[in-house]
Amino acid sequence: MDESDLNDAFQARIDAEEKIEPGDWMPARYRQQLIRQISQHAHSEIIGMQPEGNWITRAPTLNRKCILLAKVQDEGGHGLYLYSSAETLGISRDEMVAALHTGAAKYASIFNYPTLTWADVGAIGWLVDGAAIVNQVSLQRTSYGPYARAMVRICKEESFHQRQGYHIMMVLAAGSVEQKQMAQDAVNRFWWPSLMMFGPHDADSAHSAQNMVWKIKRQTNDELRQKFVDQTVQQAEAIGLTLPDPDLKWNEARGRYDFGEIDWDEFQRSMTGGGPCSRQRLAHHREAHAEGEWVREASQAWAKKQKQRKEAVS
Numbered sequence: 001m002d003e004s005d006l007n008d009a010f011q012a013r014i015d016a017e018e019k020i021e022p023g024d025w026m027p028a029r030y031r032q033q034l035i036r037q038i039s040q041h042a043h044s045e046i047i048g049m050q051p052e053g054n055w056i057t058r059a060p061t062l063n064r065k066c067i068l069l070a071k072v073q074d075e076g077g078h079g080l081y082l083y084s085s086a087e088t089l090g091i092s093r094d095e096m097v098a099a100l101h102t103g104a105a106k107y108a109s110i111f112n113y114p115t116l117t118w119a120d121v122g123a124i125g126w127l128v129d130g131a132a133i134v135n136q137v138s139l140q141r142t143s144y145g146p147y148a149r150a151m152v153r154i155c156k157e158e159s160f161h162q163r164q165g166y167h168i169m170m171v172l173a174a175g176s177v178e179q180k181q182m183a184q185d186a187v188n189r190f191w192w193p194s195l196m197m198f199g200p201h202d203a204d205s206a207h208s209a210q211n212m213v214w215k216i217k218r219q220t221n222d223e224l225r226q227k228f229v230d231q232t233v234q235q236a237e238a239i240g241l242t243l244p245d246p247d248l249k250w251n252e253a254r255g256r257y258d259f260g261e262i263d264w265d266e267f268q269r270s271m272t273g274g275g276p277c278s279r280q281r282l283a284h285h286r287e288a289h290a291e292g293e294w295v296r297e298a299s300q301a302w303a304k305k306q307k308q309r310k311e312a313v314s
């Protein structure tokens, strides 16, 4: 088979909803796009541990602290599934981490915002995990098997994350005047960055068109963003919080909510290292990675020794 036949056969498998597995033939560009998206997704999970991790020692009750600890650990686990999934495409974890550190690989811009109050932990769970689930439910049907299977597990955990965040906001919104204000302030700061999580408008999205054909993406950035807005408006109303968008209103004809324009300059800034905490997030990751060097060395030495023992016995 020449390259063109291979491409046709590959697309036919995608069109028939077959999953592509690690040993299968795939176009080089398909492999590269998956490595880009999965590794950036993994980096987002790992960097995303920082803003919430910041509140573990300051959670208001032991119960809240235990829940937050579990959630942040889950995010670490999501990063690991995703790095493993990307490794099946022929890239090493070291290469992915190096790309994060040089800025060659991005991570979700939302994690460049600070968590100023306890309500921010609620807003992240409700809005950020809420936005992530909308995207990730769709990615459960992505065409690459190891990525799709990682998403199934991740979505189950994200649902719990979203509920814990919404519960924090529900309690604060029903609390004292100060608590309700704190919850509203968190929504005011996290609403627009949450909408940015879905990426640029479809017309400006560099990767969407081809990746929809390859079914790496199953729904476009704008479709997913609209879905998130539609489900979140009623959740906000139910707990008496206001989404900070004067243009947000029900459109009877479309059967969807209309909403205002995102500040795309802010999105660009935050995505390219100019967010309020961008430097801090990467510096912290670099430091933690360097501190963990001895652990990686020790585990590799142990694995090597085990292998030598096995070889000696056989």
Ligand code: BYC
Residues within 6 Å of the ligand: 036, 037, 040, 041, 042, 044, 045, 046, 047, 048, 049, 075, 106, 107, 108, 109, 110, 124, 128, 129, 132, 133, 135, 196, 197, 198, 199, 200, 204, 205, 206, 207, 208, 211, 217, 221, 271
């Ligand atoms: N932030 O052509 P486009 C979580 C980049 S974490 C930064 O539309 P694509 C959680 C994009 O990468 C869950 N960069 O791209 C963790 C591309 O740049 P490059 C995170 C963004 O890939 C802890 C360029 O803009 N979820 O749940 O087709 C605590 C052009 O965009 C962003 C995922 O990662 C952004 N918001 O679509 C709590 C989902 N948006 O690579 C919660 C997996 C766009 O050319 N990823 N860019 O340099 C995806 O679904 C897709 O990659 C995206 C973007 C929808 C994000």
